[in-house]
Amino acid sequence: MGELILANETTGEEMVLNMGPQHPSTHGVIRFVIKTDGEIMREAVPDVGYLHRAIEHIAEKCTYEGFMPYTDRVDYVCAMPANHAWALAVEKLAGLEVPERAEYLRVITDELNRISSHCVALGAMAMDIGAITPFTYILREREYVNELLEMICGARLTYNYHRIGGVGWDMPAGWRDKVLAWCDHFAPVMDEFDRLITNNALFVARLANLAVIGAAEAIDFGLVGPNLRASGVDFDVRRDVPYSIYPKLRFEVPVGRGIVGTVGDAWDRYWVRAQEWRQSVAMVRQCLEQIDATEPEFWRAPKKLKPVGDAMARVEAARGDMSCYVVGDGGANAYRARFRTGSFNAMAIIREKSRGLMVADLVALIASLDVVAPEIDR
Amino acid sequence: MSERPGYFGKIAVAARTVAEGMAVTLAQYFRRPTTVQYPDRTRVPVVDSLPERYRGFLEVDMDVCTACKACERDCPIDVIAIDVEKRGDGRVMTRFDIDMGKCMYCGICVESCPVPAQAPGDAEPTKCIRMTREFEGATGEFSSLTFRFVEAGAPAPAYKHQKGTVPATPERGQIARAVRQRARAANPTAVRWSRVHQEGGALAELLAHDAVRARVAELAPGVTTELGPGALGAVIAGEALAKTDCGACGWPTCRAYAEAIAVGKERALHKCGPGGAKATRDVHLIVELARGATPDEAAMRAMAATLRRHR
Amino acid sequence: MRWAATALLALVGFAAALLLAGCALAGCALAGCAAPELAPIRDARPTQLQAGERMLVEASGPLFTVGAETRVTFDALGVTLPARAIAADRVVATAPSGAHVMGPSTVTVTQGEQRWTSDARAPFDVELCAPSLHRLANGWAARWPGPAWLWWMLALVAAAAIVAAPLPVVAGLIVVWERKISGYMGSRIGPNRVGPNGWLQWLADGLKLLMKEDIVPAEADARLFRAAPYLAFLGMFLTFIVLPFSRYAIVADLDVGLLFLLSVTSLVVVSILMGGWSSNSKWSLLGGMRSAAQIVSYELPASLALLTIATLTGSLSTERIVAAQGAWPWQWNLFRDPFTFVAFFIWFVSALAEGNRTPFDLPEAESELVAGYNTEYSGFRFSLFPLVEWVNIAVIGAVGTLLFLGGWRVPFVDAATLEGHAWLDAVGFAVFVAKDLAIVFVVIWIRWTLPRFRVDQMMNLCWTYFIPFAFVCFVGELVWVWLVPSTAAKLAGGAMFAIGGVGLSAWFVSRVRDNARRYQDLVLNDALGRGNT
Secondary structure, eight states, X not given: OHHHHHSOOOOTTEEEEEEXXXXXXXXXXXXXEEEEETTEEEEEEEEOOTTOOOHHHHHTTSBTTTTHHHHHTTSTTSHHHHHHHHHHHHHHHHTOOOOHHHHHHHHHHHHHHHHHHHHHHHHHHHHHHTOOHHXXXXXXXXXHHHHHHHHHHSOSSOOOOEETTEESOOOOTTHHHHHHHHHHHHHXXXXXXXXXXXXXXXXXXXXXXXXXXXXXXHHHTTOOHHHHHHTTOOOXXXXXXXXXXXXXXXXXXXXXXXXXXXXXXXXXXXXXXXXXXXXXXXXXXXXXXXXXGSOSOOBOOOSOOOOEEEEEEEEEETTEEEEEEEEEESSSBEEEEEEEOHHHHHHHHHHHHTTXXXXXXXXXXXXXXXXXXXXXXX | OOOXXXXXXXXXXHHHHHHHHHXXXXXXXXXXXXXXXXXXXXXXXXXXXXXXXXXXXXXXXXXXXOOOOHHHHHOTTOOEEEEEEEETTXXXXXXXEEETTTOOXXXXXXXXXXXXXXXXTOSSOEESEEXXXXXXXXXXXXXXXXXXXXXXXXXXXXXXXXXXXXXXXXXXXXXXXXXXXXXXXXXXXXXXXXXXXXXXXXXXXXXXXXXXXXXXXXXXXXXXXXXXXXXXXXXXXXXXXXXXXXXXXXXXXHHHHHHHHHHTSOOOOOOOTTTHHHHHHHHHHHHHXXXXXXXXXXHHHHHHHHHHHHO | OHHHHHHHHHHHHHHHHHHHHHHHHHHHHHHHHXXXXXXXXXXXXXXXXXXXXXXXXXXXXXXXXXXXXXXXXXXXXXXXXXXXEEETTEEEEXXXXXXXXXXXXXXXXXXXXXEEXXXXXXXXXXXXXOOOHHHHHHHHHHHOSSOXXXXXXXXXXXXXXXXXXXXXXXXXXXXXXXHHHHHHHTTSOOOOSSSGGGTTHHHHHHHHHHTXXXXXXXXXXXXXXXXXXXXXXXXXXXXXXXXOSSSSOOSOOOTTHHHHHHHHXXXXXXXXXXXXXXXTXXXXXXXXXXXXXXXXXXXXXXXXXXXXXXXXXXXXXXXXXXXXXXXXXXXXXXXXXHHHHHHHHXXXXXXXXXXXXXXXXXXXXXXXXXXXXXXXOOHHHHHHHHXXXXXXXXXXXXXXXXXXXXXXXXXXXXXXXXXXXXHHHHHHHHHXXXXXXXXXXXXXXXXTTOOOOXXXXXXXXXXXXXXXXXXXXXHHHHHHHHHSOHHHHHHHHHXXXXXXXXXXXXXXXXXXXXXXXXXXXXXXXXXXXXSOO
């Protein structure tokens, strides 16, 4: 870092700009040091760590059950899968079984949270490109999802819903009908969003052929989730490393096709998320049908949780493969917890792809990678 | 890869998609907005519209607390502080503080509590320590965010819970509100509403949440929307006004004032001098109930109007 | 390959334009040469007269008898002016009071039995009209006791104050309107607390800005930094001189009105560059440079589109352009012929670009540059830039109205009726403002629908799409005006109105209704109420 700032490499029209850590478009507190030649960038170097809260270290000071609220804060935009990852890892570690109803509830809330996280991602992307109205529409939808999740667990953002051994609450009366009503409401909204912004000529012109990431490059840089799938790599943890009751659900995995540009450009990353919405809605409907056949038990709380060993769990969060590795040494606290998140890896590719882009494109690139600062720094 | 449009094709695509986008926004322009205007232009107080499981402020019903300290132990961030002493052959709690400023509202303390309880108005059973739907705690001083459930000098004895029983507990939120008001009493920057409560005195007692609700419950059976003006006037004169016929309101008798209000000739509902704030509150309650407001709405409006007139 | 095709197209268009212009000139020269003889009356000036003013008529030779009873007639208008011959080839006529006519006419001088007429092929543009502000001022200047220059200074200051005073209010109201429109388009309510339904929000914001500290960055070029906003204000303010808000509510009817408009709006470029440079901040510099490139590029298509209308009307004067249109939509310039129709869209988008509005708001792109050239400004100076921008929207609306949408013309009222009833002028004013606000609504609507362009895309759009089309429109209009007979032109106008006006509107309305129909509202928790409960 230091050599970038101090060394006087600027010649001619080069400027060194500092974007962040407070900036409207960096999706959190992230800092970029940009060397530009007029409007074209030489390089944009990300500087992360502003949102580091030592969550993994806190896991060592906190019981396994007590750590669950902290996993919400690993990625507060998409907190349920983080809950799920921790629960899955500790259950693997301690050899616990989870009632089937709890699995269904976990998947329903995971998918609802995925939808609301994509709402933020796509809305923020549109807003960074300049269209503010789609953001307001999509946040309205996210409000509905927040209300639904508030009804089931009492909180709108930091849910603390999953538990070691199940989930915290069952569905309240009338919740399933409200979720189905919302799914019916959301279907035309997705189409409206496509009409408004996804296929808009200006939006496409901004994003098509921007920062094309090839499949091999994506794998080399460790991209996961929609970023990876947009580059043409057909991999989804829910289907390929299945967990919970995903094997019982029918869903497709959208993979980037380069419809308006090249495979792996920014528009593909946008498009993959827009298709994942629809799949998630279908999954929620299927779960709500299938959950009637399960037993009413929703939480098999372990009596004494002092496991020994290590375990790793992978879940498909909204931003990709979130892995949780936990080591237990027989105490009530974990010996080590490690979260691997998609946004951290996405930061590395920004420096590569930023060469030759314009500053406006850098904003579009960061938005298309759907980077959120809490996930990067934990 | 699809075929790319040519020069004129691009113009056509641009024009079409721009027009489509503009049609979407114009269609939205004519719909009803989804804004909820908190805090003063909602149909009911927001607190009453939240779902039952909402994780707001914590409250502890000291009457059924067994001093087991499970909540203190299980809290991930140690915001609960309980001091237990032995007194005689029982235990008492001399301190039960929860720092709501630091609390992360996770609800783990509620899950670890062993004492179930049933609060009126709740569909699901709750616990001795539970989260409420209260969330309005903004204050200028951190110290007012520490909720002290045991007042200094009045230690609470530990409850002996029989396994399997589900003791009754007050309505959720009541204790939290009381403790919050106590916490704010020492806060010089409290907002206007709670200053009234903090100053204490007649107006605060009159406008206390519970007092107003009790009064509404008393009045509601006798006041319906079908009441004619004469009957309504009788209710107003009988229940709300001071019955002194002093003429301070500008009308010769209390009955005349009441009937003028009932037919709508008299719009000022605060004129009863001897009745004071109580009369104002009750007249507003009756008028709102006669207009068809729900008990909550009537309570809210009456409180607001009385505060406006009598502070 | 596509680039080569477009470049070729542009070149061909250029060449065609030059060729046609050359032919047109040659044709005119030939037509001129075909009539070598001169008419008896050579010149009459001025032909725009107020009652009591004098006109000089010149003959091509010594024709008149000095001292004989002379009359000067405008044949086509049927108005006679008393006159006297002051030399053998000069006659001075006085405009009578009560005559309110205008139109093309030949001039005839009559002395006894003899008559001499001017060239029938080149009629004079005659206007005998009621007093206007300018002419009133002329009259008062004559009665002013002090020196003339003092009178004119005071008159100018007063006129400037009258024009400038409502501008902050106009800007403020448009700001609040924009926030409310953007609110309802975004499924929310805009400002709704300050004033009735939020309509005094601008007052609160303006007062707040005035009370803020005026910061000049330490390293900034203080003089340029301070002057830049005022220059922008000047550029926007001067345009009001030629905008005809109604028949009489125009500050000065310049003969070169359109040219004046184009030139003074360029002052804004200078001010943005000044602001960006003098702030001594990289972000401001980037914003200033981007904006300068943008505005200068889009001057070209905007000017060409304006010239299209000027060609159609035959004049650069804004008053004339409005007078040449009718009040009903099919009589507007917009639907006259395909070239003006396309010119409208070219002009509109170019005006958006010049006004720094989305989709061309890169200089102020909040998400990238914080505030571009605005970044370092605070307090009153900061409020001037947005004020200029929002009044500029109103100016865009005004220019669009006068050029393409029939200006202040009121249905069922022609010029003659207007002369007699002054209150109809207020109706004209209201019509103009209504059309202006309609365009302002569309500008705001576009801002809140579309994303923004990148710099290179914006330049590409200008140079490869707008300029060729603008040239084609201009040359096409030239050819149209020259060659197409009036009946065919009327038919074409009708067809344009049917397809372009009614057809497009019907299609758009059907899209809006389709969108409205598909949406299913949802209320999960109806306890709270929504919207303006």
